[in-house]
Amino acid sequence: xxxxxxxxxxxxxxxxxxxxxxxxxxxxxxxxxxxxxxxxxxxxxxxxxxxxxxxxxxxxxxxxxxxxxxxxxxxxxxxxxxxxxxxxxxxxxxxxxxxxxxxxxxxxxxxxxxxxxxxxxxxxxxxxxxxxxxxxxxxxxxxxxxxxxxxxxxxxxxxxxxxxxxxxxxxxxxxxxxxxxxxxxxxxxxxxxxxxxxxxx
Numbered sequence: 001x002x003x004x005x006x007x008x009x010x011x012x013x014x015x016x017x018x019x020x021x022x023x024x025x026x027x028x029x030x031x032x033x034x035x036x037x038x039x040x041x042x043x044x045x046x047x048x049x050x051x052x053x054x055x056x057x058x059x060x061x062x063x064x065x066x067x068x069x070x071x072x073x074x075x076x077x078x079x080x081x082x083x084x085x086x087x088x089x090x091x092x093x094x095x096x097x098x099x100x101x102x103x104x105x106x107x108x109x110x111x112x113x114x115x116x117x118x119x120x121x122x123x124x125x126x127x128x129x130x131x132x133x134x135x136x137x138x139x140x141x142x143x144x145x146x147x148x149x150x151x152x153x154x155x156x157x158x159x160x161x162x163x164x165x166x167x168x169x170x171x172x173x174x175x176x177x178x179x180x181x182x183x184x185x186x187x188x189x190x191x192x193x194x195x196x197x198x199x200x201x
Contacts (some may be wrong), residue, residue: 016046017136045132110152117176177182
């Protein structure tokens with residue numbers, strides 16, 4: 001989705017906040033504002049990319065395709081079940097992980113955090129960006145994020161004190177390390193398992 005930064009009823013930043021309360025839809029912002037502070041704020045807090053006017057249709061198409069390629073690294077748009085490697089698979093739809101054959105429920109924040117990190121697999125995601133995406137419009141501090149990262153590591157890591165998947169880039173943010181050969185979407189890890197029953201439905 002792409003937004004204009006200047007709009008009649010609310011500005012683009014406010015609209016981004018509203019969208020992020022409902023989904024993790026990627027956003028590209030279009031604007032004539034080319035000051036550094038606005039661009040940095042947009043990319044760090046709200047959008048996947050920022051394009052200043054004037055721009056060509058080819059440039060817009062190229063940037064949209066780049067964002068889609070990045071988001072599509074693990075095939076999230078095709079299937080909610082992702083086979084990370086031989087020991088870990090994630091079912092985002094049911095908010096569970098399959099860890100060495102065990103079904104491990106995830107909280108909504110843990111699921112969303114893992115989704116954002118895996119979608120950017122191999123790239124560091126800034127702390128401020130994660131806070132804005134996980135708690136849009138709320139005043140939340142880095143300590144809260146650390147607690148959720150720690151709990152998520154306990155659930156999916158083979159050794160939480162020496163994480164394999166979720167690595168801290170000190171002073172910057174967190175990075176999810178994908179396997180050398182991405183496994184892509186798969187329904188096989190949960191075949192024959194009644195996942196909804198875990199939640200009493």
